[in-house]
Amino acid sequence: xxxxxxxxxxxxxxxxxxxxxxxxxxxxxxxxxxxxxxxxxxxxxxxxxxxxxxxxxxxxxxxxxxxxxxxxxxxxxxxxxxxxxxxxxxxxxxxxxxxxxxxxxxxxxxxxxxxxxxxxxxxxxxxxxxxxxxxxxxxxxxxxxxxxxxxxxxxxxxxxxxxxxxxxxxxxxxxxxxxxxxxxxxxxxxxxxxxxxxxxxxxxxxxxxxxxxxxxxxxxxxxxxxxxxxxxxxxxxxxxxxxxxxxxxxxxxxxxxxxxxxxxxxxxxxxxxxxxxxxxxxxxxxxxxxxxxxxxxxxxxxxxxxx
Amino acid sequence: xxxxxxxxxxxxxxxxxxxxxxxxxxxxxxxxxxxxxxxxxxxxxxxxxxxxxxxxxxxxxxxxxxxxxxxxxxxxxxxxxxxxxxxxxxxxxxxxxxxxxxxxxxxxxxxxxxxxxxxxxxxxxxxxxxxxxxxxxxxxxxxxxxxxxxxxxxxxxxxxx
Numbered sequence: 001x002x003x004x005x006x007x008x009x010x011x012x013x014x015x016x017x018x019x020x021x022x023x024x025x026x027x028x029x030x031x032x033x034x035x036x037x038x039x040x041x042x043x044x045x046x047x048x049x050x051x052x053x054x055x056x057x058x059x060x061x062x063x064x065x066x067x068x069x070x071x072x073x074x075x076x077x078x079x080x081x082x083x084x085x086x087x088x089x090x091x092x093x094x095x096x097x098x099x100x101x102x103x104x105x106x107x108x109x110x111x112x113x114x115x116x117x118x119x120x121x122x123x124x125x126x127x128x129x130x131x132x133x134x135x136x137x138x139x140x141x142x143x144x145x146x147x148x149x150x151x152x153x154x155x156x157x158x159x160x161x162x163x164x165x166x167x168x169x170x171x172x173x174x175x176x177x178x179x180x181x182x183x184x185x186x187x188x189x190x191x192x193x194x195x196x197x198x199x200x201x202x203x204x205x206x207x208x209x210x211x212x213x214x215x216x217x218x219x220x221x222x223x224x225x226x227x228x229x230x231x232x233x234x235x236x237x238x239x240x241x242x243x244x245x246x247x248x249x250x251x252x253x254x255x256x257x258x259x260x261x262x263x264x265x266x267x268x269x270x271x272x273x274x275x276x277x278x279x280x281x282x283x284x285x286x287x288x289x290x291x292x293x294x295x296x297x298x299x300x301x302x303x304x305x306x307x
Numbered sequence: 308x309x310x311x312x313x314x315x316x317x318x319x320x321x322x323x324x325x326x327x328x329x330x331x332x333x334x335x336x337x338x339x340x341x342x343x344x345x346x347x348x349x350x351x352x353x354x355x356x357x358x359x360x361x362x363x364x365x366x367x368x369x370x371x372x373x374x375x376x377x378x379x380x381x382x383x384x385x386x387x388x389x390x391x392x393x394x395x396x397x398x399x400x401x402x403x404x405x406x407x408x409x410x411x412x413x414x415x416x417x418x419x420x421x422x423x424x425x426x427x428x429x430x431x432x433x434x435x436x437x438x439x440x441x442x443x444x445x446x447x448x449x450x451x452x453x454x455x456x457x458x459x460x461x462x463x464x465x466x467x468x
Contacts, residue, residue, distance in 0.1 A: 040347065041342065041343075041344070042342075043342075044340050044341075044342035044347055044414065045342060047340065047412070048340055048402075048404060048412035048414050049404075051340075051404070051406055051412055052376070052404045052406060054406075055374060055406035055407045171344065172416055172417075223407070226373075226374050227375055227376060228375050230375060233362075234362060234378055237362065237378040237402075238377075238378055238402055241378060241400075241401065241414075242402065245402070245414050248344070
């Protein structure tokens with residue numbers, strides 16, 4: 001028989017937890033509306049650099065598909081091998097020796113479903129697949145969550161980690177700070193890959209990877225010949241600015257996904273707590289009844305014995 | 308020799324592009340995407356002309372402009388829409404990309420329509436930036452203040468012009 005007191009304490013604690021999850025849900029709901037609104041303004045920041053990567057043939061395949069057509073979008077990531085002799089093959093061959101950085105866009109806060117673990121898992125997978133040339137690959141962790149997941153395995157490859165992101169809604173200045181930190185880390189990377197959660201709807205987000213290229217890669221892009229009157233200095237500034245723009249975009253997408261995911265996670269938690277409360281209340285009432293019955297029996301049988 | 312080779316390649320590339328323009332259904336239209344950290348001004352909207360201030364001098368972009376990259380300097384971006392409406396937008400910094408499909412992307416850190424600029428506030432910011440420039444201790448602070456002065460000067464110029 002469960003003790004009545006223990007039951008009531010447990011019931012109380014579940015009720016308190018439910019209050020917390022309910023509040024968290026409402027807080028993230030309001031943050032989410034803001035994040036979603038701001039994301040609309042940030043979308044061109046992701047679109048424009050990709051469009052350039054496409055037209056300079058750094059990345060093959062169309063980039064400006066309608067947002068619902070995300071399945072097709074996935075194919076854009078890896079340049080497929082083209083016919084021999086074209087400049088593209090040169091870059092695919094060199095792909096292996098590229099100095100890459102992996103940028104994990106997460107935040108410091110948990111309790112939001114699989115947003116952060118998804119990013120970390122994908123990085124782990126890609127890192128393992130390219131393990132042969134792992135020496136030249138480095139990790140950049142934005143947000144404490146990805147850092148704490150990845151640092152045990154890849155402590156050698158950690159370049160920098162940035163925290164205190166995602167407490168407030170991220171702004172362009174945050175992206176500039178991250179880009180500065182990455183640039184000042186002193187690792188001469190050729191290309192970076194930003195792993196972030198792309199937001200589709202309040203109930204749907206998906207992991208996406210967007211490439212970002214350094215100055216040298218842009219200079220040697222297959223279709224760079226078509227671009228007119230571009231000097232090295234302009235390309236350098238352009239590459240730096242593009243990094244900031246893409247980081248800003250990924251931050252915004254990530255923030256919206258995180259809040260939406262937290263919203264549904266907290267909604268589920270509240271529902272689960274509801275169910276627990278229902279079961280516990282039932283058990284509590286039954287136990288209470290049993291205790292009363294037992295006491296009654298004791299009194300009655302005592303009185304009967306005295307007769 | 309190398310130069311000539313490059314030139315030849317470029318002309319080939321251009322010829323290739325011209326052909327692709329002819330194939331494209333909307334070859335002589337220019338889709339502008341213009342966004343800033345605070346607002347999206349144009350989203351793949353077809354416009355007539357765009358004038359941008361870049362680090363290597365201001366230039367105008369008409370449909371079928373040769374693909375190029377440029378970094379914006381503080382100044383006014385002028386967009387002439389298809390119906391002749393002209394909007395002037397002040398930008399602080401950013402990039403402009405002209406792609407080979409004639410689409411143009413302008414990304415700015417901050418951008419505001421000209422009519423939203425306040426001249427007296429800009430003057431104030433300018434004098435503040437100038438005093439910061441004079442009191443700047445190290446190279447980095449000096450560079451930052453110099454940028455602030457440049458932006459403030461341009462805002463004053465834009466707001467009064």
